[in-house]
Amino acid sequence: MPELPEVEVIKRSMAKTLTGQRIIKAERRRKDMRYPLAEGLEKLAGDRFSTFARRGKYLFCGFRKQKRRLVFHLGMSGRLRITATDLSRNRRGELPHDHVVFTTDKYRLAFFDPRRFGSLRWEDDPSLRASVNRLGAEPSALRAKTLRARFATKKASIKAALLDQSVIAGLGNIYACEALFAAAINPQRSAASIGEGEIARLIRAIRRILRRAVADGGSTIKDHLQPMGEAGYFQTRFAVYGRKYLPCRRCKSRIMRIVQTGRATFYCPKCQSP
DNA sequence: ACGCCCACCTGGAGGC
């Protein structure tokens, strides 16, 4: 589910609602996720939520007393849900897939993830640190020169390069497709073939798309909801993603769907001609 | 060393 804009929207909502909230209870309901869920959450009882930060698709959550931050990754289907009460529970008293639940004076925060590709680890967890250390530049900090140098040695397609988190942190399948359309670059071109002017255009396109997506609350296709339950609306503005055979918004050609490195790529063959 | 395939899971959609 969540790429950079969704994680950013979730982070802002959590910061607004949870900062300073006193934790009454933090419990792990299930630990057999892709990575074992952080241990020792019960020590957070009596502590308070303090800071919220994002790096790539990782969400960092800091506390007043506990030195280490907790780090969420939402995988494909992860959500963070804030409810005022426990009304969200079913007859048996639980929502299935609420793998971690924080209870504060006012709220219940649940880490919900049916597919269990997500993770919740302490920031000093070796596997988490390795992943975060590998991350490339935040889109806001991208420099044309360094990006071009990075692409120059790649044999993969530009689409695959944009999904490589060690090059740019935070882009996923939706926003990679949308950025390539906005920059009028064919997704099958090799990363190394992207020229100076195109790199500059691509960086501007990435920033513009991400900024608009955040402003729209992210993209809600099936899973993503903001913590308080609101949908995102950027999906209504998709130029190509999920629009196979629909007319291009710019030139009316049919949008095509191909598969690159196992992922669907949507593009306009005319606007993004090779 | 890099690029690609695949597994890791669940659930929704669509076909029959």
Add this chain to the structure above:
DNA sequence: TGCCTCCAGGTGGGCG
């Protein structure tokens, strides 16, 4: 209604 197949906003281990 049910059953089957395909598909999905990500990541990393393993293999060529």
